[in-house]
Amino acid sequence: MTKTIGYRDWRWQALWWQHFFLLWSTINGQTRYSIPEELKQGYLVGNLAKDLGLGLSEIFDRKLRLSSEAGEQYFSVDAGKGELVVNDRIDREALCGQSASCILPLKIVTENPLQLHRIEVEIRDINDNSPIFSIEERSLKIAEFTATGSRFPLETAQDQDVGSNSVKSYTLSKDECFSLRIKELSGNRKVPELVIEKSLDREKQSVHLLLLEALDGGNPVKTGTTKIVVTVLDNNDNVPVFKKPFYNVTIHENNVAGSVIVKVEATDADEGVNGEIAYAFAEHTPQALLSIFHLHSGTGDISLVGPLDYESNQMHEIDITARDKGVPEMEGHCRVQVTLIDINDNAPEIVLTSNPNPVREDAARGTVVALISAQDHDSGNNGKVTLKLAKGFPFSLKPSFSNNYALVTSGALDRESFSEYNIEITATDSGSPPLSSKIVIPVSIIDVNDNRPLFTQPFYNVYLKENGVPGSILYSVSASDLDFGENAKISYSILDSKVQGVSVSSYVYINSDNGSIYSMHSFDYEKLKVFPIQVQAKDQGSPSLSSNTTVHVFILDQNDNAPAVIYPSSAVLGSLSHQRMSRSAKVGHLVTKVTAVDADSGHNAWISYKLAEATDASLFTVNLYTGEVRTKRAASEQDDSSQRLLIEIKDDGEPMQSATVTVSIMLEDGLHEPILDLRQKTAEPSRKTGRITLYLILSLASVSVLSLVTFLILAVKCMRNSSSSGSCCMRRSDCDNYKNPNRNMQIQLNTDGPIKYVEVLGGDMMSQSQSFRSCMSPMSSEYSDFTLIKPSSTTDFTEVISVLDASLPDSTWTFESQQVR
Template identity: 65%
Template sequence: MRTQIQRRVVCWRALWLLCFSVVWSATDAQLRYTIPEELKEGSVVGNIAKDLGLDVSEISNRKLRIASESGKQYFSLNLRNGELLVSEVIDRETLCGQSASCVLPLQVIIEDPLQFYRVEVEIQDINDNSPVFQSDTKNLDASETTLIGARFPLEPAQDPDVGSNALRKYALNKNDYFVLQVKNDKDGTKVPEIVLQKALDREKQSLHHLILTGIDGGDPARSGTSQITIKVLDVNDNAPVFEQDLYEIKVKENSTPGTIIQIVTAIDEDDGVNGEIEYLLGSVTPETQKGLFSIDSDSGELTISKSIDYEMSNTYKIDIRARDKGVPVTEGHCTVHVKVLDINDNAPEITIASSPKPVREDAPAGTMVALLNVKDLDSGVNGNVTLGMTRDTPFKLKPTFSNHYALVTDSRLDRETFPRYEIELKATDSGSPPLESKKIITVEILDVNDNPPVFSERVYSVYMKENSSPGSILASVTASDLDTGENAKIVYSLLDSNTQGVPVSSYVYINAENGSIFSMHSFDYEKIKIFHVIVLAKDHGSPSLSSNATVHVFILDQNDNAPAVIYPSTSMGSVSHQRMPRAAKAGHLVTKVTAVDADSGHNAWLFYRLAEATDASLFSVNLHTGEVRTKRAVSEHDDPSQRLTIEIKDNGEPIQCTTVTVEILIEEGTQEAISDYNIKTTENNKKSGKITLYLIISLGTVSVFSVLTLFTLIVKCVRSSIRNSSCCIRRTDSGYKNPNRNLQIQLNTDGPIKYVEVLGGDMMSQSQSFGSYLSPMSEFSDLTLIKPSSTGNFTDTLNTLDASLPDSAWTFESQQVREQQ
């Protein structure tokens, strides 16, 4: 009876397994999760119930559970919400070693009705391991007869991490005898070697201490070091030499332990003990591989010690050394590459059929850049390949025919923004798990002339002293062009323009290569005070592009003009003759010396001084006004003929001066003449009244004109401020006086010499200027109206006259500077 029950149980189990196999054969890996290693216990991997479309109530009703195919349960299922949780911290290196892919398969079983699903959890590597050398110290022996260029293989650092977190490079401390070289094996392993670059001499230095550092590619990077001590030995200068430096063999992963996979042979040219060779596994061979392979010390037979697993590693690199028994011991090295054969483990390959050529930045969309094709050595589903590329680039992949693509432009290019593109191509097959490969191609963008030169400033202001020597540099303008090559080469030139009717090219010239502007001749501030230069920057592109900038050149005044005496006049001779009565009292105004300076500002301030006199105790000269007055009453003993030499100095640097000689005749009876003059003046009140009336009318008219002019200037200033142009300049209290006056009225009634001046327009232009002088020494009050000619002598004289006037003078000024376009 019990036997029948056992048979029924066995039958039911067989039937259950048959149903399970049928159902499982109809399913495939339906869920896949990716998590990094070292996640804490309880971390959520994903929600299996949600991803399978199950309600929370179905989790317990249908008895949802998971089972691990690996035998060890790394995950657990939260039956309340269907979340897949980490139940044990996963170390990818322990689980999968250095395999490129690490996947943990799970089975999801649901009852009522029975359903099976496959869940794959991919474990991604993190940089949690530093490169570690097999030993912290390494001792090497080197003969002093070792030739320069000799190589000493070193122990490579082991880094359990994979991908970008794996070992990337080595570094060796600086020394005079050895340099580091890294040899890349076919499997991608980086083997450090030190190479002798300077002959060893044991008598000079018997020990060399080196530090080898291994650095991985993580962020931040990790590193490990090994101390290398090289002992320089003597004698036995021939090391064993293998027949091949590299042995490449293929071994099936199911080969049985004890199988001989390769026999290596080395030859030592030495005799006796120095020629006896024994074979050993080299220190470069990792400890994990020393347990898998062994070598016979006498025959050199390399055998398999333990079963090898393709999933753990598909290639092995074994370092074998042949060591003689001489003193000192010398050894030779060879490397055996063992390739483990497996099935269906080929990643797609990307081939560049036509390398990308440089593309013009004005290329239209759809321009072909390169031809590509992909292939996969696998077959079936594992051989179906999909090709993708980096997003957010102005390129796209256009399929042509089977597994062939064209890389074409997709939008507008701009070399100035992106002169080159690094495009990553990614090929992925349809296998399970899928394999992929990447390749980066570079596309250079060619420049077209689409950017004009741009000046560092649109407007330059340059200040230059007058009388500077010709050829002096005024300014340097610079322009830049975002293009390259010929499109960025700039030539500078001057645009045709006139200043005061003279071409600007006669004033300055420009260096076409560097934009330096030089003067053609010396400038005179009294003739020209400002001029404008328009510089054109033009590139060498086709068609060429250009832009311009304006250079304002301001001429600065120098004290290069001596004062000029305008009263008393000495045109008829070198001496001016004046008369005065012997009855004159102290303070009597004898005459007034008036001078002007063609310069401006401080250079035009004038000072008067009595340089020489027949009797210095009789006369004095006012320092600022030039008035000549008596210091005391004239006595009968004074010489009737007095000669005065008056010196006029300006305030410039260096000081300019001039002198005027006044001959004063002291006469008897002049008092009566003066009385007669006063009577005649009384009789001519009507005539003087008319003159005064004319002056009042003139002053009123000028005042109205001044108000209108000022209003017009204000309106222009407001309008011009919108265009960022300078409009009005007013004289400040600093004492600087701009000679460009549109209107100036001066009235002086101090003393017996009376005058009024009305100046209109620019002093350098063909403007009109009127002046009236009334001398008390003449019999009648004379009114003289003077209109200057086109020459600049008298105009320059009037231009600086106001600089020497006393503070009692009344001046109205209005100035307008027009920017030359």
């Protein structure tokens, strides 16, 4: 007894070392473990992290997860140790049935980067099942005097274990009339047969009780038993004999129900009732076969009554019995083996091993998006699967191993063109005809800040009336961004620049959310006519992108300045203007001239003169455009010596602005040549006045020459560029002339009613500039003079009054120079 125990211990140690060796073995880089079935939960299978070359920290960082193709999770990964352990009871017989090899494929998925590892766990059979007979007792009826050596097939025992643990031998209880022989069949199958060793004598023993025992090859050996009751019958000499003891039939699995697959046939040498045969399935035929096959008892035709499935069972073995109707009944036996031929009746399946990851639109080529596997339950060419990706997608399939693929990027991605792809993958087998299936994998594209905001216009022109309300909206610029989310959120700002030496932010401010530009105060056209605003639109991406635009604000003139009288000088100083006139003056005699200017521009600066009140309205008239006061008739002795004129000066604006001046004229006797005296006075000016006049003449000559040269240059340029430029007088290089001082020269020939003038502008409009204006009056050509004027709200006219006083009688030309500060 002690020796037996020691021997068994030695065998268990040998098995343990064998298991240990197989447990750590890997084949061709593919990790394989081998464990017996029925292990307890938590049993260590192997150090998965070490075998895959992963550190313990990578198990958490790369989100290692386990996927089983068997459906149930028989294993799990100990995240703390990186070990593969048993998670649930493994029953090899339930998992793999009678298959000689039982391998569980597992998939290990790791992220960042996305990788797939395949491992295999071989489940070894243990002797945990005993041989079982389908019936506890088998009855045989054998006629007496049956020939010695006659054989009667007995029921085979079934053992769910495989290999050495399956049924290996049978034993029969001792009986002198019977013995047991084992018949070897294909597939290493063994069928017990009862052999008559001695003639039976019913009179001596009518019933024989036998015990059939089946033994497996496990350690320890397990057994199963069944009873055999042999009833000895009176003589029915001949047993039915089949023409073939073994029938081999090959059919396709798609044969329809009702079709006859084979016909068994037996004969009996007896006559009459003893020779009539009835066919039947053996008593131990399982119900699964009875639901598929039908045996006609009279003809021996075996037909189909249920569906065949090659994938479930590739072969069926049927035991047939032929009994005669004699007394006692005699029976013969045969076996029918039905082999199925696979047809392509299973479409391939596509399985997502991992859910598709969203992909950044700047992802490099070859970035793994998802892991895919394909399988087909058919065999041979019917089970060979080919995956194909629909055209037009920037993705491709990269083969991995054993019908596993990685879906990777193969081209440039642009979320603005396609924010999501529905990738269609088709799996097709190699059967005839081929079967296919499709799957659609949605892949989202993550936005990257690769588009800068774009304004609706490259630049904006805004026209704003002067004297507006501070805080009113000037304009709203708008930009759009093709990106998404934070990358498309836009904020607006004004870039710092100078306007007349002051930061533009003191003039306007912008709403950063909607791009609305507001004024900080009202604008005065006479001080500021145009200024640019540089607006920037910036998105919220990282890094942020931006673009700029320019808003040109043009101030529109309003009639907000009344005409200002600059002559007579006494009117400028706020008192009456006193003039003298001889009573002998003729009709049309020039008495005086009223001169006024308006700080506005255009129509708002057009001035007209009107005699509003007069002591004698029939004696004097005022020129509507020049302001000259002349006599309408000759003075008489009856006319009052003191004449008072109220002259109203109006501009052409809307609403109209006006001013008045009062002129007092004294009629005197003895003033024969007032004009000559005035001319004499003009001819004998003071030294200072003469010097100023000389300066004015030289300035006018210089400006005239400069204007003529500039006009000729602009005319030549306009003629050369007329084909490519819509305007020649205001051609602008990159729209930035206002930034280049002393390079802006403009000649304008304007007509304000009967008054004609040429205006020459030089320098930067936004900085200090010079402006010269030459006015041509429709006065009589017999007089001419030049007058320097500074039309500004702060102009001090006292410096030029003396010049005007000296030059008034001969005035036909007016030259105007303006210094803007």
